[in-house]
Amino acid sequence: MALVLASGSKIRSELLRNAGVDAEVDPAGVDERAVEAPLIEAGFLPEDLALVLAEAKADDVSGRRPGDLVIGADQVLAYEGKRFTKPEDMEAARRQLLAFSGRTHTLLSAVVLSRDGAAIWRHVSAAHLTMRELTPGFVGRYLADVGETALSSVGAYQLEGPGVQLFERIEGDYFTILGLPLLPLFAELRRLGVLDT
Numbered sequence: 199m200a201l202v203l204a205s206g207s208k209i210r211s212e213l214l215r216n217a218g219v220d221a222e223v224d225p226a227g228v229d230e231r232a233v234e235a236p237l238i239e240a241g242f243l244p245e246d247l248a249l250v251l252a253e254a255k256a257d258d259v260s261g262r263r264p265g266d267l268v269i270g271a272d273q274v275l276a277y278e279g280k281r282f283t284k285p286e287d288m289e290a291a292r293r294q295l296l297a298f299s300g301r302t303h304t305l306l307s308a309v310v311l312s313r314d315g316a317a318i319w320r321h322v323s324a325a326h327l328t329m330r331e332l333t334p335g336f337v338g339r340y341l342a343d344v345g346e347t348a349l350s351s352v353g354a355y356q357l358e359g360p361g362v363q364l365f366e367r368i369e370g371d372y373f374t375i376l377g378l379p380l381l382p383l384f385a386e387l388r389r390l391g392v393l394d395t
């Protein structure tokens with residue numbers, strides 16, 4: 199039985215590797231926008247959207263890898279009742295950061311374990327991040343500094359990098375913010391006998 203990460207996210211595979219957890223990377227082939235469209239229509243909450251998408255990815259990969267244990271994850275940003283995905287381009291990233299300036303947004307990170315195409319464990323956690331008042335000049339210099347990496351994160355920042363300079367307060371788990379709530383995931387992997395106790 200292999201442990202598999204159904205994600206193309208660099209940070210997610212990095213977090214597992216740095217934690218000494220061997221997981222084979224096998225990104226899911228799920229059209230996230232198609233999966234979520236009817237759910238958004240139906241008024242699903244952001245945390246439920248994240249869970250559904252994480253489960254869709256885990257089920258997609260575990261369905262074609264009999265017997266393997268597959269980790270699916272998804273992160274959604276919620277702000278004033280709206281859901282944000284990764285910014286399309288640098289201009290969208292600039293607008294998004296200025297809109298969040300001085301306000302608090304929430305990151306919801308869901309993680310699901312699936313085997314043989316069915317979920318066996320689900321978890322979602324939230325973190326609340328308060329940005330300090332940002333000037334257009336600062337945002338411009340920040341984006342020039344980080345470049346296109348701003349587009350690989352749902353909030354247009356990487357907390358472990360210069361993104362931390364955007365914030366005045368953070369409530370919640372660091373790994374939830376990076377996109378993979380390691381502590382509850384590892385507790386379940388220990389319970390399943392996959393990780394050493």
Ligand SMILES: Nc1nc2c(ncn2[C@H]2C[C@H](O)[C@@H](COP(=O)(O)OP(=O)(O)OP(=O)(O)O)O2)c(=O)[nH]1
Pocket residue numbers: 204205206207208209210225226271272273274284350351352353355356357358361375376377
């Ligand atoms: N390095 C870094 N990445 C972050 C941070 N906050 C969010 N992210 C990343 C984690 C995920 O890769 C991405 C959230 O988007 P998704 O959950 O849709 O995952 P993504 O499309 O990247 O990969 P996947 O759908 O799992 O194949 O944002 C951060 O502070 N640092």
